[in-house]
Amino acid sequence: MDYYELLGVNKNSSEEEIKKAYRKLAHQHHPDKGGGDEKKFKEINEAYQVLGNAEKRAQYDRFGKNFSGAGPGGGGQSGFSGGNPFGGFGFDAGGINFEDLGDMGDIFETFFGGGRRGSAGRQRGRDRSGSDLQINQEITLEEAYAGAAKELKFKTFNVCESCTGLGYDKQAGVKQCDVCKGAGEVRESRRTVFGTFAQSKQCTKCAGRGEIPNIICAQCKGVGRVGATRTLTIEIFPGVSDGQLIKVAGGGEAGESGAKSGDLYVQVRVLPHKVFERVESDLLVKKEIGVIDILVGKKISIPVISGGATEVEIPGGFSFNERLRVSGKGMPKFGGHGRGDLFIEFEVRAPKKVSGKLKKVLEEFGGEVS
Ligand SMILES: [Zn+2]
């Protein structure tokens, strides 16, 4: 599409009119906005790259889109229309005068990832922080009830002790990088049909640091961390639930060259229990009970998670389709706010054999049971 059409202006529009049209459209189509359109936004920018610059605009007016072969960047047939003449949007924004754009500057910063001042000035080198780690720790339901201290053993990176993470001998110091002369970045020029654009790249020799150590640490080979097996004891609180993550800040891998350590996440797996079933902070237990025991009102012994057993009495009128609640005999509620309950699900068992004598008694007194 024609650049003038794209911006909704014409060949006679003034510089000011083009700028105004561009700003309006760029705001309208900015991809970070609701209803924004990234493709359109790029097209508008491409158009403004050219029409917003008097020299390039004159070239465009003269050659239009038949720019093919006019410059080192226009080798193909497509010339201007062949997509982005700047080779992707990672360019140094060399064609745009940000001071001109006023509040548009911030839009460019978000869209182009802060290309305005070059990447190296803001963040030196890549991220050297240590990775987060996640490990699983199985515990029993009894441990989840009472809480437990668990010793973890895992492979990770520790800070190198002999250089305290620096990666080099501190006494011997550092010298300035001879490639970037201490700047941490090198500038590269790229020629395109529109002229030459400068681009900043991180210096590969010093990895963006601008300086090179005189003596590399032999222990860690300059990385500042070493592979190790670490042991660590964590405290698991009463009432912990299955799948809960415990964060140990800084407990992950050590970073490179003394950079920040990652975090450690311990995922607690509470093993299934052979007697109790857990439903949040409540527990459920199944109990077989004989008909005669019910009739005589015998006290029933029920296991409890704290150990041992408790005696329960079946209240009169109790329906065996329901569960019997024993208050406060469940799991601790997380955060120490009381305890859940224990629920008993009865399985009523008929006697295997009823003697003639018992049968007679039951028949005789059956009418009295209500
Ligand atoms: Zn360098």
Ligand SMILES: [Zn+2]
């Ligand atoms: Zn070291």
